[in-house]
Amino acid sequence: MDFGTLVGIVAGLGLVIIAILSNSGLGLFVDLPSMMIVVGGMSAAILVAYPLNELLRVIGL
Numbered sequence: 001m002d003f004g005t006l007v008g009i010v011a012g013l014g015l016v017i018i019a020i021l022s023n024s025g026l027g028l029f030v031d032l033p034s035m036m037i038v039v040g041g042m043s044a045a046i047l048v049a050y051p052l053n054e055l056l057r058v059i060g061l
Contacts, residue, residue, distance in 0.1 A: 020029050
């Protein structure tokens with residue numbers, strides 16, 4: 001992995017954590033219906049993009 005990638009990931013996560021903890025707390029960032037839309041949409045997009053036998057093979061790893 002490139003060092004710049006590692007720095008970018010750490011910096012991005014750090015900024016998100018600082019933003020969450022600075023003023024409002026975690027409660028404003030967790031919303032069950034929104035999480036269901038994101039996870040459901042992501043799952044549906046993956047199922048559309050890849051054949052089912054490939055997905056089952058990857059899950060088996």
